[in-house]
Every structure is written in C-alpha cells, then in structure tokens.
Amino acid sequence: MKSEILYPGAFPMVRVELASGEHIKAESGAMVGSSPTVDVESKMEGGFLGALSRKLLTGEKFFFQTLRASRGPGEVLLAPTVPGEIVILELDGVNEYMVQKDGFLAGAEGINIESKMQNLSRGLLGGEGFFILKIGGKGMLVLNSFGAVHKIELKPDQEYIVDNSHLVAWSATTSYNIEKAASGWVASFTSGEGLVCRFRGPGIVYIQSRNPGSFGAWIRQFIPVSE
Amino acid sequence: MTTTDSPNALCFGEELPASGAPCFVQIEGHGLTITFGSESGKEAQETVPFSAFAVSAGGLDHDHLVLKWGEGLLARTLYLKHPDLIRAFREAAPDHLSQPFEQAAERVRQVRHRHRVMWASVGGSILAVVLGLWFGADLLVEMAVSRIPVEWEQKLGEAAYKDFLSHQDVMKEGPAVKAVEEMTQRLAEQIPNNPYKFQVTVVKSDVVNAFALPGGYVVVFTGLMKKADSGEEVAGVLGHELNHVLQRHGMERIVKNLGIMAVVAIIVGDQQGLIGLMRQVGVELLTLKFDRAQEMEADLTGLQLVYRAKIDPKGMITFFQKLSEKDEGRLEWLSTHPMSSVRADRLKAELAALPRRSLEPFTFQWSEVQGALGVSPVAVP
Known part of the structure; x- marks a missing residue:
C-alpha cells in the first residue's frame, strides 16, 4: 500500500495505491474516485454494537467504507469534508493515538479503531466530547484536520499547553489536564481562551490551526434565520 | 532474541x-x-x-x-x-x-476510584434534578405560572384553539349553541375578578368529550350533549372545564413539561432541541391531559361554581356516574378523566356538606336542545 498527499494545503486529497486484494477503511463518504478494479463495501467496524456505540457516542459515522482492490491493483482518492490538511502516520503496533471524533479519514487493514470514554473533566471541558477514538494496530493511518496540522513533539515530562478545541490526535503515552487559561476565571474567559489542555510528554500531539467551533459561530452570524 | x-x-x-x-x-x-x-x-x-x-x-x-x-x-x-x-x-x-x-x-487505583466517584456523583445529581423536577416541581411550577401574564396565556390558547377548530365541524348556531352560551354565562357571572373571557364552541362529533385550553377556550362535543340527560349535567362538565382554565392547569402542565425538557436538553446538549421543544408545546396543548390532583381541584371548584350559579349540582354527579356505568371504553372524557365513580362519590360527600339552596332553571328546554341534535325525545326520561 502506497499513499501520497495530492495538493497539500487547504484542499488536499490522498491517493492510495492498493495491490490486488488489499483494502483500506475510510470514513463513509470520503471516497472521491477510484480505479474500476476497486469495490466499495460498507462495513460496521467492530460489529453492530461497536458501530452503534461509535455512532451514538462519538458522532462518528455508523459505517466505515471499505475500499477493496478485489479485481486487480488499483488506486483510490480520498478527501475529508472540511478544508484542512491531511497527515499520514505509520503506526508500528506499539504506538496508540487518541483521535478526536472528526479527525479520522482512513486507515490500512491492520488499524484497529475503538471508541473510548474520557474521564469527566476531559469529557466535559476538553472540547472533544466524552468519547474519542482510540486507534492502534499496525499500518497507515490518515488523519484530517480543520486548517493546517501542527506537530508538537514532547520529551519525557516536557509540557505544552494547547487550546482545547484545537486538538486532533495525541499519543496514548501523553497525559493531559484541563486548566483555566489565565490564573483567574474571569481573565480566563475574557481573554477568549477559556480552558486549555496542559499536555505532558513523552509523545506527540497533533493540533489543528483552526477551531471548528469558533468558525461555526463566526459563520452563523451570516446565515439568515429561517425559523 | x-x-x-x-x-x-x-x-x-x-x-x-x-x-x-x-x-x-x-x-x-x-x-x-x-x-x-x-x-x-x-x-x-x-x-x-x-x-x-x-x-x-x-x-x-x-x-x-x-x-x-x-x-x-x-x-x-x-x-x-x-x-x-x-x-x-x-x-x-x-x-x-x-x-x-x-x-x-x-x-x-486512587485515580480510577476518583473518576468513578465523580461519575457517580454527576449521574446522581442529574438523577436528583430530574426526580426533583418530576415530583417536587409543583410549587416551582405554580410560582412560575403565576408570573405568566394572562394575555400570553390567551395568545397561546387561541393559536391552539384556532388550529384545532380548523379541522373540525363547528356548530355555529342553534338551540345547542344557545344552551351552552347560557350555561357559560351563568357560570362566568359567579367568578369574582375573572380575567378570562370564556369562549365556548360546540363541535359536531360523536365523541363524548369536552376540554379547556389555557386562556378560556372551551370545546364541547355534541356527543357529550347527546349523552347528557339534562342541561345541569352539561353545566357540571362546563363548571369543571372552566375551573381548569381558572386554576391555570394547562399552563402548569406546559411549564412542568418544558422544565423537564429543558433539563434534558441541557444534559443532552442539543441546541436544535429548542425548536423541537416549541413544537412539542403545540402538541402538548392539543393533547392536554391534566393530572389527578388537578382533576380533583377542578371537580371541587367546579361543583362550588355550579352551586353558586344556582344550577343543580346533582347533574354533575349523575353525569359522572353515568360515565362510570356505561360503555367505558368508548368514552373519551373518561380516558382523560379517570375514576369517575370515585369522583362522583367524593362530590356527593362535598355536596352534602353544602347548605341547600334554591335553584334557578335554565331558560331552554333540554329536550328541545337534544331534539335539535337529533336525539329522539323518547330517549329522554
């Protein structure tokens, strides 16, 4: 399986080359185009209950699509819904990533996806909701973001502070606490930052350069109210 | 290795x-x-x-x-x-x-224990809020309702009323309408400081039912009038329904349901829920069901109102008895107004405690009203 990011920047697309018989899981609706040798199947990853819990809990799509090169080698083109960068990670079987619910675009066959409940303060205040995806296994993982992706590398015990709605994915070896952005509550909210996540290494944190919630709030003021 | x-x-x-x-x-x-x-x-x-x-x-x-x-x-x-x-x-x-x-x-283990305790306490407090709203909300609801202006209530009721009547066959004139108007007037005269202008409409339908919407809008079905053996029986039902309006039972129900739904919306965090909530209110208005405490209140105050209007209160009781005796499954007034026989018994006891009073008959003949509704005069005793 070979992959390549086309048109890097705000409106990228991924091209994945599949050998005969190989398949890739993708977010449902992510396929843009494919060779005629590739079949699209929709599959409830993790069985019916797994899919249901993922749908209900993380808001992820109920079905993932499986793109299988069943009649010979071929390629598929995949793209996310929102404008923003795509990153490709190669998982080694030991590293696991927590991915916020909109971050997953595609994964190779060896990738395992499960939904996982966060603890109360992270779920309530972290900005990703109570449920996130835990992705492990071995192979290629494709993530997408809103805006550009920035990679933060943390050495053991090194700390870094991230605004809570800018998270895309972070390694399972990192840990984080939710904190006020400034020392007082009033200052925290008047500064426009509110709550932040204090990450502690070792591990990698991927963040997105735009905040989907803020963008939504900004664009809402231009939408005529119908009801 | x-x-x-x-x-x-x-x-x-x-x-x-x-x-x-x-x-x-x-x-x-x-x-x-x-x-x-x-x-x-x-x-x-x-x-x-x-x-x-x-x-x-x-x-x-x-x-x-x-x-x-x-x-x-x-x-x-x-x-x-x-x-x-x-x-x-x-x-x-x-x-x-x-x-x-x-x-x-x-x-x-400590961290995990702390998380479990936190989840349990949050779950517990959500449950407590829901239960508190469900059971202990009556006082809160009454306080909230007393702050809602009558004009709002009338607007809300009027909208639902018009919506309901647009799908119904309304009886505009005739002895039945005149009779109901007379009863309403007799009853309304006895209400001190009445902020409501009662509007009673007769709807042609065989269902044995009558209901009141917030703001003073009352609907009586011809089925109920056919079933009644005297004007006093219908006046009893009207007295009951008018008191639902006066006690603002409909508003209490709406505020209570809104409160519970608002809590649910806060917990679930669905912003679009508000529009659904407003729709739900409309639905709620038309399917208004009063709870038992409210029914009891409307019964007693209704009886007193009928008594003050010098209408025979026995009509109210005999009508309840009739409802509890005959083909219960088909009477809709029964399904929303449960346990008629128990209620009739309680009203009897209440009536016994009131001093006797001279009665003023209605100006209409009930047999004529029923005749106009197509009931054969033989059926009237």
Missing part, C-alpha cells in the same frame, strides 16, 4: 524519536533486556538491572507502567502497556522495587 519479535514497549529519550522508539522488552532474573530494531536490520541491545529503575504509572489513563533510568543525555523512559508484561515485571522485580511499584499501582 530475533528480529521476528514484535516490539512490545516504547522507549523515549533525548535522541530517540518523540513518538518513542519501539522496542522489545524481555524480563530476566537480573533486569530487563531491551532490544531496539533499526531500519537497516541491525539490532541494538541494552540490559538494564532492576536496581537502576525508578517506577511510576503514566499515560493518558494511568495504565502504562513507566520505568526511568539514566541521567542527562542518556536518560531513558520506558512505557510498558501490555498487562502480561506488567505482571511479569511485578513478579520478577526485587523487593526494593516492589514498594514503589505498589505505590504506583495504588495511585492508579
């Missing part, structure tokens, strides 16, 4: 990648043997004695065993995840490590 062993741990250090270097850890009698695979196929192996380790718990959910050793540039941090590996380490570790190991495990 060969390259076929897949990595089972991540090693971090100054010159190692930030995502951690995958390595294979094997637990031996004296310490750990850590094997790093490299892309060129060459392996680097390191053996670290147990004595060098500092033990702690780490990772996002405190479910990793973290081993640290070395200093400065050679400082290494090893994250073990697999439960079997952690168990093996625990068994093999010498005594001086078992104490910090247990401390780390204890801290993990």
Whole structure:
C-alpha cells in the first residue's frame, strides 16, 4: 500500500495505491474516485454494537467504507469534508493515538479503531466530547484536520499547553489536564481562551490551526434565520 | 532474541524519536533486556538491572507502567502497556522495587476510584434534578405560572384553539349553541375578578368529550350533549372545564413539561432541541391531559361554581356516574378523566356538606336542545 498527499494545503486529497486484494477503511463518504478494479463495501467496524456505540457516542459515522482492490491493483482518492490538511502516520503496533471524533479519514487493514470514554473533566471541558477514538494496530493511518496540522513533539515530562478545541490526535503515552487559561476565571474567559489542555510528554500531539467551533459561530452570524 | 519479535514497549529519550522508539522488552532474573530494531536490520541491545529503575504509572489513563533510568543525555523512559508484561515485571522485580511499584499501582487505583466517584456523583445529581423536577416541581411550577401574564396565556390558547377548530365541524348556531352560551354565562357571572373571557364552541362529533385550553377556550362535543340527560349535567362538565382554565392547569402542565425538557436538553446538549421543544408545546396543548390532583381541584371548584350559579349540582354527579356505568371504553372524557365513580362519590360527600339552596332553571328546554341534535325525545326520561 502506497499513499501520497495530492495538493497539500487547504484542499488536499490522498491517493492510495492498493495491490490486488488489499483494502483500506475510510470514513463513509470520503471516497472521491477510484480505479474500476476497486469495490466499495460498507462495513460496521467492530460489529453492530461497536458501530452503534461509535455512532451514538462519538458522532462518528455508523459505517466505515471499505475500499477493496478485489479485481486487480488499483488506486483510490480520498478527501475529508472540511478544508484542512491531511497527515499520514505509520503506526508500528506499539504506538496508540487518541483521535478526536472528526479527525479520522482512513486507515490500512491492520488499524484497529475503538471508541473510548474520557474521564469527566476531559469529557466535559476538553472540547472533544466524552468519547474519542482510540486507534492502534499496525499500518497507515490518515488523519484530517480543520486548517493546517501542527506537530508538537514532547520529551519525557516536557509540557505544552494547547487550546482545547484545537486538538486532533495525541499519543496514548501523553497525559493531559484541563486548566483555566489565565490564573483567574474571569481573565480566563475574557481573554477568549477559556480552558486549555496542559499536555505532558513523552509523545506527540497533533493540533489543528483552526477551531471548528469558533468558525461555526463566526459563520452563523451570516446565515439568515429561517425559523 | 530475533528480529521476528514484535516490539512490545516504547522507549523515549533525548535522541530517540518523540513518538518513542519501539522496542522489545524481555524480563530476566537480573533486569530487563531491551532490544531496539533499526531500519537497516541491525539490532541494538541494552540490559538494564532492576536496581537502576525508578517506577511510576503514566499515560493518558494511568495504565502504562513507566520505568526511568539514566541521567542527562542518556536518560531513558520506558512505557510498558501490555498487562502480561506488567505482571511479569511485578513478579520478577526485587523487593526494593516492589514498594514503589505498589505505590504506583495504588495511585492508579486512587485515580480510577476518583473518576468513578465523580461519575457517580454527576449521574446522581442529574438523577436528583430530574426526580426533583418530576415530583417536587409543583410549587416551582405554580410560582412560575403565576408570573405568566394572562394575555400570553390567551395568545397561546387561541393559536391552539384556532388550529384545532380548523379541522373540525363547528356548530355555529342553534338551540345547542344557545344552551351552552347560557350555561357559560351563568357560570362566568359567579367568578369574582375573572380575567378570562370564556369562549365556548360546540363541535359536531360523536365523541363524548369536552376540554379547556389555557386562556378560556372551551370545546364541547355534541356527543357529550347527546349523552347528557339534562342541561345541569352539561353545566357540571362546563363548571369543571372552566375551573381548569381558572386554576391555570394547562399552563402548569406546559411549564412542568418544558422544565423537564429543558433539563434534558441541557444534559443532552442539543441546541436544535429548542425548536423541537416549541413544537412539542403545540402538541402538548392539543393533547392536554391534566393530572389527578388537578382533576380533583377542578371537580371541587367546579361543583362550588355550579352551586353558586344556582344550577343543580346533582347533574354533575349523575353525569359522572353515568360515565362510570356505561360503555367505558368508548368514552373519551373518561380516558382523560379517570375514576369517575370515585369522583362522583367524593362530590356527593362535598355536596352534602353544602347548605341547600334554591335553584334557578335554565331558560331552554333540554329536550328541545337534544331534539335539535337529533336525539329522539323518547330517549329522554
């Protein structure tokens, strides 16, 4: 399986080359185009209950699509819904990533996806909701973001502070606490930052350069109210 | 050890990648043997004695065993995840490590316990709010309703009323309408400081039912009038319905349901829910069901109203008895107004306590009203 990011920047697309018989899981609706040798199947990853819990809990799509090169080698083109960068990670079987619910675009066959409940303060205040995806296994993982992706590398015990709605994915070896952005509550909210996540290494944190919630709030003021 | 062993741990250090270097850890009698695979196929192996380790718990959910050793540039941090590996380490570790190991495990247990307690308390308080709203909300609801202006109530009721009547066959004139108007007037005259202007409409339908909407809008079905043997019986039902309006029972129901739904919306966090909520109010208005306490209140105040209007209160009682005796399944007034026989008994007791009073008959003949509705006069005793 070979992959390549086309048109890097705000409106990228991924091209994945599949050998005969190989398949890739993708977010449902992510396929843009494919060779005629590739079949699209929709599959409830993790069985019916797994899919249901993922749908209900993380808001992820109920079905993932499986793109299988069943009649010979071929390629598929995949793209996310929102404008923003795509990153490709190669998982080694030991590293696991927590991915916020909109971050997953595609994964190779060896990738395992499960939904996982966060603890109360992270779920309530972290900005990703109570449920996130835990992705492990071995192979290629494709993530997408809103805006550009920035990679933060943390050495053991090194700390870094991230605004809570800018998270895309972070390694399972990192840990984080939710904190006020400034020392007082009033200052925290008047500064426009509110709550932040204090990450502690070792591990990698991927963040997105735009905040989907803020963008939504900004664009809402231009939408005529119908009801 | 060969390259076929897949990595089972991540090693971090100054010159190692930030995502951690995958390595294979094997637990031996004296310490750990850590094997790093490299892309060129060459392996680097390191053996670290147990004595060098500092033990702690780490990772996002405190479910990793973290081993640290070395200093400065050679400082290494090893994250073990697999439960079997952690168990093996625990068994093999010498005594001086078992104490910090247990401390780390204890801290993990504490963190997990704290999370469980927090979840339980949040779940408990949500449950308490819901239960509190459900059972103890009556006082709160009454307070809230008393602050709603009557004009609002009338607008709300009028909208639902018009909506309902647009699908119905309304009787505009005739003896039945005149009779109902007379009853309403007689009753309304006896209400001191009445803020409502009652509007009663007769709807052609065989269902034995009558209902009141907030703001003073009352609907009586011809089925109920056909079923009644006297004007006093219908006046009894009207007295009951008018009191639902006067006691603002409909508003109480709406406020109560709104409150519960608002709490649910807050918990679930569905912003679009508000529009659904407004729709729900409309539906609620047309399917208004009063709870038992409200029914009881409307019964008693209705009886008193009928009594003050010098209408025979026995009509109210006989009508309830009639409803409880005959073909119950088909009477809709019954389904929304349960336990007619019990209520009739209680009203009888209430009536017995009131002093006797001279009655003023209606100006209409009930048999004529029923005749106009198509009931054969033979059926009237």
